[in-house]
Amino acid sequence: MTDDSLAWETRDRTVAYSCPGFDVITEDVRLPDGTETDFDYLSEPESVAILPLTPDGSVVAIEEWRQAVGRVNLGIPVGGVEPDDTDLEASARRELTEETGYEAERIESLCTVEPANGLADSVTHFFVARGCRPTAEQDLDADETIRVEERSLESLERAALSGELSDARPVLAIAYYRLAESSDVGE
Structure with missing residues (x-):
């Protein structure tokens, strides 16, 4: 209320x-x-962020140049919802494939957040993509430079704690994923 x-x-x-x-x-x-x-x-338009997990539980992470901070940034696939997307899951699948060349067996909604509602109207919808496998080449936007690498979830957690992983979106994705994993809420 x-x-x-x-x-x-x-x-x-x-x-x-x-x-x-x-x-x-x-x-x-x-x-x-x-x-x-x-x-x-x-x-800005709504966006989707995807925590992509391979069949063995590795995370399909990305390294991407971020001009605003002047460095390569460790992260996960994130992108805007486009008018042609039929729903948020379609947006998540499209972004995953475009940025990584991987496709998921299934995608599950994780959470929706307003990451900076004191200065932006941004809304980000987080998904977990399971069973991700490389199936195609990346299809990057003209202003994207992205390298793909599989990393363990534990290594990304350590990277978040050390500051190597400083983008809030993968940090939130990992935190919500771990909370959902350990919670019996809704069961």
């Missing part, structure tokens, strides 16, 4: 900046105490 006394009133909304992949939105808002101000945030 929400506390409406905390709600801000949006009086006007404009797109301050637009580029492929996201917009920057400026809203004129009135705060609960009557103060009028503006609020800027990043708006």
Whole structure:
């Protein structure tokens, strides 16, 4: 249940900046105490993040150049939901194959999060892909440079604890996966 006394009133909304992949939105808002101000945030389409597991339990990890932080980043397949995708599972399957060349026997929903709702309207849907095997070549976007490597889940956990794995999406995927594995909630 929400506390409406905390709600801000949006009086006007404009797109301050637009580029492929996201917009920057400026809203004129009135705060609960009557103060009028503006609020800027990043708006982007929903995305999917996939924790791909091979039949032997290894993770199909990726290394990808990330220009914003100026380094190769350890991660998992992540990408935007596209208009042609029939559902979120189709998005997850497409991203997995495009970024890694692997296909999954089955895909299960893991969780949905708002990873940065103080500054973005981003929504990421996490999936576990099981029985992943290489079946094709990567089909990367023009601005993607990705190397694929299989790693044990335990090595990725250690990488998260050491800071080598610093992208929040694989860290969240692993944490939710382990929580779901150890939980009897819903059983």
